[in-house]
Amino acid sequence: MKKNLTRRKFLKAAGIAGAAVAMPLSLVEFSWGKNSQENFTLAYVSDSHLTHIKGGQFVRNFDMGLKKAVTEVNFMRPKPDFVVFGGDLAQLGKKAEIDHGLEIMSRLRYPVKWVVGEHDYYLDLGQYWSEKVSKLHYSFDHKGVHFVVLNSILTYDNWINRWKSPAERMHQMARLDNPQGSPFMVRDRQIEWMKKDLSGLSKDTPIVVMSHSPLYKIFKPWNFWTEDAEKVQAVLKPFSKVTVLHGHVHQILYNQIGNISFQAMMSTAWPWPYPVSYAQAGNAVPKLTVFMNRADPHSERDATGWSIINLDNGRVINDFKLWENTNRTLRYDDKLGYPVDTKYQNPADRIPPQEHY
Numbered sequence: 001m002k003k004n005l006t007r008r009k010f011l012k013a014a015g016i017a018g019a020a021v022a023m024p025l026s027l028v029e030f031s032w033g034k035n036s037q038e039n040f041t042l043a044y045v046s047d048s049h050l051t052h053i054k055g056g057q058f059v060r061n062f063d064m065g066l067k068k069a070v071t072e073v074n075f076m077r078p079k080p081d082f083v084v085f086g087g088d089l090a091q092l093g094k095k096a097e098i099d100h101g102l103e104i105m106s107r108l109r110y111p112v113k114w115v116v117g118e119h120d121y122y123l124d125l126g127q128y129w130s131e132k133v134s135k136l137h138y139s140f141d142h143k144g145v146h147f148v149v150l151n152s153i154l155t156y157d158n159w160i161n162r163w164k165s166p167a168e169r170m171h172q173m174a175r176l177d178n179p180q181g182s183p184f185m186v187r188d189r190q191i192e193w194m195k196k197d198l199s200g201l202s203k204d205t206p207i208v209v210m211s212h213s214p215l216y217k218i219f220k221p222w223n224f225w226t227e228d229a230e231k232v233q234a235v236l237k238p239f240s241k242v243t244v245l246h247g248h249v250h251q252i253l254y255n256q257i258g259n260i261s262f263q264a265m266m267s268t269a270w271p272w273p274y275p276v277s278y279a280q281a282g283n284a285v286p287k288l289t290v291f292m293n294r295a296d297p298h299s300e301r302d303a304t305g306w307s308i309i310n311l312d313n314g315r316v317i318n319d320f321k322l323w324e325n326t327n328r329t330l331r332y333d334d335k336l337g338y339p340v341d342t343k344y345q346n347p348a349d350r351i352p353p354q355e356h357y
């Protein structure tokens with residue numbers, strides 16, 4: 001009895017008592033067609049931004065976001081086949097931050113596929129990440145789905161070589177609204193690799209591309225932007241079932257460009273606002289997107305969350321589970337040919353604003 005009570009207390013303290021605890025991660029379930037025997041689930045965790053203070057000290061809030069995600073992934077049912085980390089593990093690319101992130105992520109019971117973010121990269125141009133974490137771009141097949149992982153946060157050589165020190169370069173790229181920053185790119189060499197990688201596949205193979213930045217252009221001053229996105233989209237154009245999953249924007253954001261559906265994943269650290277509600281400069285926040293509410297600054301975990309994504313016949317159905325708001329469902333509409341937020345696409349049905357800020 002005593003043992004049971006102790007265990008219950010532990011579960012409560014760890015925030016995992018009860019099955020319906022909202023998670024700051026995205027649970028992605030793929031089910032390829034009604035007759036598929038190969039359905040599977042994966043977990044997607046992104047943008048933890050672990051921030052080193054000094055010695056063994058890190059910003060607690062960001063640590064706790066990632067730790068919570070790791071704990072909850074380990075309790076996920078159905079179990080994920082693997083976990084994707086969507087980039088920005090670190091805040092300023094420091095070895096201490098990457099090591100700290102690896103230590104927290106090592107508690108996962110599942111293998112991890114890693115996507116590199118700009119916060120992981122611009123201190124040493126991906127050297128430590130390549131040595132300790134993962135290749136920067138690669139592909140793999142899993143149960144009939146072809147996954148392509150891109151390093152989408154490259155940029156122009158003349159910008160990279162402009163700075164007095166690696167730390168200065170990292171600081172310049174780390175800021176959201178910095179006119180000294182530089183747009184993200186996949187660059188021709190990687191695009192050529194991708195072309196070859198996809199060349200042997202039949203055109204109806206479901207393809208999931210995972211990048212850190214969105215592979216389209218939303219708002220340049222904040223680098224919600226990939227400079228050569230159109231070139232990447234052109235390589236994907238012949239395929240009938242293409243989904244791009246990306247991090248970086250820290251918010252629910254979705255789009256359809258030609259044959260490609262785009263889904264953004266939330267952050268375990270903090271939400272960004274939508275540029276359309278904030279900035280004067282022109283932006284291209286997708287018309288399809290129904291925004292999340294502005295985050296409540298009184299709530300540490302607001303506007304982070306998780307989602308369940310089903311892909312039926314290669315098309316996405318995304319059940320977003322928001323921490324302190326009504327859940328959302330986004331599904332591909334075959335007749336319209338783009339994703340629709342089934343309840344909230346109608347302005348009359350949208351989530352009422354929160355009552356206190």
Ligand SMILES: [Fe+2]
Pocket residue numbers: 047049087088117248249250267
């Ligand atoms: Fe981020």
Ligand SMILES: [Fe+2]
Pocket residue numbers: 087088117118119212247248249
């Ligand atoms: Fe980022």
